[in-house]
Each structure stands twice: as structure tokens, then as C-alpha cells.
Amino acid sequence: MSKLYKKLSLAVALVIGTSPVLADTLLIKNVKGYTLDESGEIVKFQAMAVDDGKIAGLNPDTTQQYDRTVDGGGKTLLPGMIDAHGHLLGLGSNLLEVDLRDTSSVQQAVSKVAEYALANPAGEWITGRGWNQELWSDRAYPRASDLDTKIDDRPVWLTRVDGHAGWANSRGLELAGIDKDTQSPKGGQIVKDEQGNPTGVLIDNAMGLLDKHIPETGNEQLNAQLDAAGEHLLSNGVTAMHDAGIPHSVYDFYLRRAVEQTLPVRIYAMISATDDQLETMLENGPIRDADDFLFINSVKAYGDGALGSRGAALLEPYSDAPHQKGLMVTQPEDFPDLFNQVINAGFQLNFHAIGDRANRLALDQFEATFKKHGGQSLRNRIEHAQVVAPSDLARFSSLQVLPSMQPTHATSDKNMAEDRIGEDRMEGAYAWQSLLKSGIAVPLGSDFPVELANPFYGIHAAVTRQDRDNNPVKGWYAHEALSLKQAFKGFTLDAAYAAHMEDSLGTLTPGKWADFIIVDQDIFSVKPEALWKTSVEQTWVAGEKVFEK
Template identity: 65%
Template sequence: MVTFNTIVFDEGKVVQLNPTEMPADATVIDGNNKVLLPGLIDAHGHLLGLGGNLMEVDLRESSSMQQAAQWVADYAMMHADQEWIKGRGWNQELWSDRSFPTAAVLDAKLKNKPVWLTRVDGHAAWVNSKALQMAGINDSTPDPAGGQILRDADGKATGVLIDHAMDLVSAIMPKDSASLYAAQLNAAGEHLHSVGITAMHDAGIGHHVYDFYLARAAQGELPVRVYAMLSATDPLLPEMLDVGIIRSQDDFLHVRSVKAYGDGALGSRGAALIKPYSDAPHQHGLLLTQPEDFPKVVQQVLGAGFQLNFHAIGDKANQLVLDEFERTFELLGGQALRNRIEHAQIIAVEDLPRFAELKVLPSMQPTHATSDMNMAEDRLGKARMEGAYAWKTLLNSGIPMPLGSDFPVELANPFYGLHAAVTRQDRNNQPVAGWYPEQAMSIQQAWRLLYVNNFQCIGCTHFFHFITVS
């Protein structure tokens, strides 16, 4: 560990530690014995998604679907000018009955204006009957590939849409504007600064946000440094790849990676599993990219010289992605691009060593484990937990592990992640002994990996904004 009494930095870049003499034109700041922390880096978040979440109804703390519906109604009353009522954060696993919500409960509170509420993980939406009607969804609407319309025992659509089924409604919602992006960016930037984050990896942006970021970077108006991942599902991905790698003059914007989508999330049973869910034996989860499309995605991105960061939560999705990386490396190369699997939550035990063998980085979020611990073993059964949230096993295999929060899925405060990584406990220090504590990191490992040394972006120079803590 390096210690120092004096640090010299210029335009956010560390120049020297403990200099023998100060530069003649230096401005000297007396830290008054306060703690000095570098600006922190989140390796996986959603910048405008965070801003949007801060501007919509927040359902994260709701204790029942009825309470959530009442909060939506209260919000709608205070925002009568909004064409759609939008929100995020519901999690049926935290409600007493642990049941998925229904359109009927929303209809009782708000039936004449469409409602769109995404689950905390972003992989499911709860809508009212007005939204279903506007999207043309009825009881006979087929499930799209990679998606599911939840239905009751009589086959009626309940109002919950999983993964690609969400697209049926999102396609008819008003499109986001540059002015909305600006408001979201400002809200997110202010919040991230308040918790000490000055740089982040934006996990999946489409061409509209790409253009918006380019304009803001050219004007020097990005509030945090952004390492952006292009969305593999964007129809203009080939054109964006043809533009090539982008690095703004002030280093606030860096575009040289792509985010692809393997499966859904565990909480909504969208994570793709090799064997059925233990608590739903007829379900295996959902693949958002079909196996026959994997080669095209991987070869297109690596062939363009871009890093590929593939979302995979379930053991089947992780295995398929590792298999495709292995095949493509043999065919085209690209291993040196420091490719990643985003989340890497549930991995078949035999696949754990393959990350180090293939030099594919598991990009993980510590608070996901402590948020999922109330349902993960129900979903997976005891045996599969050996390869779930297996941080220590992966680190011991010798592979670097970039860590982040996945905000706004989880709260952006980096110290929540640090605490979860070291203790395997939630913010209430539960369970007392930690959840599968043998997979905990040391505080030195967590501090290096969580925000400070997120070195997995290719060619990144490290920058620091400094934060004093009283």
C-alpha cells in the first residue's frame, strides 16, 4: 500500500506523490487532517436511467402491491401534466405474499392514464389495463421470443411483462427527447457527485444517447467521466462501430465497448438456467439473444476491435457466452480486448475456472448478492449455490473482477457495495455471520476492485477528482 503526505495533481490526473519541491505555480490546499479519497469509479451503471429514476415515482421501499399502487396514484395526482405515469423499483420478493402484482390493483387507483412501472432489476414491467389496451395486448397475444406475458390460471394477461414482452408496451410510449436526457443527466450527475462517484461505465446506450453524449462531450458538459457501452440491440450498431473508437479531448467520454444481452434476471425468473428453477420446475428462464445469433454478435463486435460486455446471470447464459468467446478467440482473436460478462451471478462449478483461462472478466455487483439472498436459494436450490455470487473463487482463480452497483437497480452509494463485498451482509448487517461468507472479499481486495482500480476499460488513463471526508 502506498502512503503519502503530499499529492500533486493537474486537471484530475495524479502527477506526483511526496514531491521534494512543489511546482512554482501550484495552488496549495491544506487538507486539515481530513480523509482524502479519490473520485470513485462504478464499473456498471445506467447514467440516464438513474436520472430518470430520480425524476419518477420510486417504489423501492414499497411493502405491498397495494402500497405501491397508492404511491403511483399520489404521484399521478401531483404530476397531472404527465402523459404516462412511470416509475421503478418494485420487488415482489420483498412483499409479504411475494406475488407478482396485477393490472387490476393499478386500475383501482388509476385507470384512465397509462402506467409503466419497471421492476427493480429492469427486467419486468407492471402496467395497468390502459397501457395493455394501448399496446394491443390481450389474452391471446403470443409471448415474443425472449419474453413472457404473465397470465393467470384462466389465461388472462395479469399486467406483468417479462424481458422482451416489455417491448410491446415500450414501443408505443413517447420517445425520449434531448431535453429529457439533459434533465436526467443533470439529476444523475448531481446524485453521483453527492456519493463520491466521478466516473462510471454506462452499460448499454442506443444511438440517440450516443449522439447526445457526443454533443455534451464536445461542449465539455458531461458531469462525470463516462465509459459507454453501445447497445448490441440498437439497429444503428453497425454505423456506430464504423465510426470507430471515440475518446473525447478532455477524456470525459470514451466509447470502445458494446453491451450484449444474454438472459433476464433471477428475481423475475428470466435468468437462463441449465436445469429448471427449483421453485418453478416448468421454467428455465429466457434467452434474450438466441443461441444461433451469438456468433454474429460476438464476431461483429470483436471484429471491429471493440470490447464486448455480455449480460449473463444464469448458468446457461454464462456457459453459452463463455463457449462463444472461446470459439471466436480461436477464429478471430480478440482476447486482448478484456471482454467481460456482466453480472456473472450463477455459474456452473465447472465453468468457474474458464473466466481466468479465457481472460474474460466477471463484472459483478456486490449488493446484488445481498439483495437476492432472500430468494436466490429458493430459485436455485442448495447445490447450485456453490457457483453463485462466487467472488472469492473467481478472484482466487487469478481473474480481475471489475465491480459496480448497477444503479438504479441498486443504490449508487459505493460504500454499500464495499460493505456487501467484505461482509456479505445487507445494510442492516444481516445475516450476522454473512451470507455464504466463504465468498467474501478482504477489504483490500474490495477497495482495489470496487471503484478505485476499475482497470478493465481498454487503454483507460486513470483520473481522479478528490473528495474530502470530515
């Protein structure tokens, strides 16, 4: 056990053990409240009592004395939303760096980068995220030469929207030592032109060739990223999130912020399986603070790439690229040691798998590990589970492996997914309803900053299978849509269950934390196409208002 961990653990214990317990009662009245009971059925209420940060009761006696009373003005009150898969500091970084999400051409992207560079002359590197060539008219990968026309004196590194590819200028490639003779690493690709020269785009494991040259993020920058991300999430009604893959440096950073009691949202953190301190962090055991702002109890492992960059590992070749079948970021021969190590340590294993081959390999290994070592009760997960062979869908339920899914991925991918895999393979793609019917919970999230963090965008996409322009008219493969209750449960109770936190989060039932939001419309009475328009007016965590519009 590291000295730093011992010191921080002691500090956490001291803070929790010596914090004064202040009796504080709160009444929220005159609301149109909705929550779920423990079986997942809708419960309605008009008032809610809170005692010392936790729910004391629904529809309580409103005539008794409370320390604080808030009139909800007839507004709709819901549990705080839980995003079951996001990247917290990635979101913070995205909010503070150049954002290319809405660019419609490579020229517009370059212009935005140039504007950012002009406004930030002191930065050693120019970094950003969000480009997506599928939204550009030519749908072609960008090139280093595009960036060179505007910025050639500083290295530029821009991550694709899905985080599985990056775009560098020539200065960035030069600093990383990437040239014509550089070979693509296993599980990655250096995209090269007809003459064999690197174009500037690096896919999956090849990104590491450049990433390692970017200066390490300092504590000041980490604080700025966390604060920016927390503020953004709270404004969107997200009170808890599952952080999908943190290195040891962030592990220590979160512990420090937990000691200071300054974590802005509740974090269920997944340790990155590729971190060289993985064994040490596993030996430290699970960490859960008494106020439930930090729970470290899982490991994020990486199977394949993403569909948009053709990195998702498929059983058969891509329909629009017959010579490609995707990439395995972690090699199958390494699965047994990794799965056994994590599960034998008592940690939940959350495995990134997008393509049908990656999903099958993960399910096969979970099955083999369970037979030899047990661990099925850990609520292990497959993150994304986007394209699954139809014959493998029922295996999630039989193995009790949770498919952690992101509804807006479907509405973002609808313009390219069928091109990538063809109509036949769509039978097992984004198959939310099929998985639920098989008897397994489906926790929902956004994968921010890949997608926008607003959970009502996710609920809308889950229910309508449409984008926010109501396309396609009848929904995209609409038979896989969720009911509103199912989607609501995915962002609340099922997300809490997927983090072993249903004892304290996910519903507004007595004894759980009073994490709730007040929104501007009743999501259970508006038309489905209007769900995404829901705006958060107030966010409360542990009975304290932390955001007001």
C-alpha cells in the same frame, strides 16, 4: 459514417484542439491519503500535488509555491470511485419519476403511484421503477387491476427493480394492444391468469410490446436525466462509470454533451447490441475524447433475464418452479454472428449473463470466436456472472474474460437466491473470491438504479457479505467475501482496467487525472460493518471541486 457523427467528431476535435491550456497547480495537504500502485498494493500519503488537472506527485515539497492550496483537515482522501456497471440515464429517470424501491406491499406501491400522478397531472404517461414483489408479504406479482383502482385514465408503466419485468395498468395494456390473444414473444413472457387474460406483468422481451408505445425521450428530458444522475453520483463519490447499454440516440446525445464539455462524470459507454444502428456505430470506430470524459469502445449484449423474475437462464429447472428454466433474450443461434461482428470491429464485448446456462453459452462462444478471429486482448466481459457452474469458474481466467460483478446484488438477493436455485448451485453463485483466486480481475459496480449507486454500500457488501442491518450475522456464504483491499481495487483500478482506462484513471499516481474524494472516516481503520456509513464530503474531478457536502 453518419453526417451527424462527422459533424460532432469535427466539433470535438475543434473544441479539444483550440481549448487554452491554463497552467494551474494545486496542493492538497494534511490528508490521510490512500491509493494503489500499479500492482495493486496500498500506498499511503499525506499530501498530493496536481498540475493542470493531473496528479503531479504524492508527498511533494509543500514549501514550494502553488496556485491553490487546500488543507484537508486530516480527513481521508481516496481516488474517485469507478462504477463498472450502471445505467446513467436510467438513474436520472429514476430520480425524476416515481420510485417504488422502498415499498413493502402492492397497496403502498399503488398509493405512491397515485400520489405521483396527482402531483404530475400533465404527464401523458406515468412511469416509474423499483417494485420488488420479493419484499412484499405475499411475494406475488402485482396486477393491472391493482393500479386501475387509482389510475384508469392514463397509461401506467412501472419497471421492476432489476429492469427485467414491468407492470402496467389496463390502460397501458390497451394502448399496447396486449390482450388475451397476444402471444408471448421469443425470450419474453406475458404473464396471464387462469382465464388466459394478461395480468399486467410483462417479462424481458415482452416488455418491448409496451415500451415502444411510450413517447421518445426528448433532448430536454435527456439533459435533465443526465444532470440529475451526475449530481447524484458525484455526491456519492463516483467520478466515472460504465454505462451498460446505450441506443444510438443516447450515443449522439453524449457526443453533443462532450462537444459542450458538460458531461458531469466520466462515461465509458457500451453500445446496445440490439440497436438498429449498431453497424454504423461500429464503423465509426472507438471514440475517446482528450479529456477522458467520454470513451465509446464496447458493446453491451443481452443473454438472459434476472433471477428475481425467474428469467435467468439455468442449466436445470428452478428449484422453486420446476417447470421453468429461464429465458434467453438473445437466442444461442444468433451468438456467433453477434460475437464475431463486435470483436472483428475491435470493440470489447460485454455480455449480460446471470444464470449458469447463459454464462456457459457466453464462455463457449467467446472461446469459439477467439479461436477463429482472435480478440482475447479486448478484455471482453460478462456482466453480472451471478450464477456460474463451478466447472466454468476457471474459464474466465483461461479465456481472459472479465467477470463484471455487483456486490450489493448478493445482499439484495440473499433472501430469494437459494429458493430459486437450491443450495447445491450456490457453490458457483456470487463467487467473487473464487474468481479472483483463479487469476482474473473482478471489476465492481452497482448496476444502479437496480441497486443504490453508493459505492461504499458495495464495498461493505463485498467485505462483509451482509446487508446494512448486519444480516446474516456471519455473512452470507462468507467464504466468497473480499478483503477490503480487493474491494477497493474492484471499484478503482480493476474498474479502470475493465474500460482500458488504467492509463489515466483508477489510482492517484503521477500522470493520471486528479479525480479524488474526501470522506468522513478512514475506511481502512473502521470496523467492516461501518464501511457503508462512509459519507463523501468533497468530490474533485481533474483537480476541480465538483461537489461539497
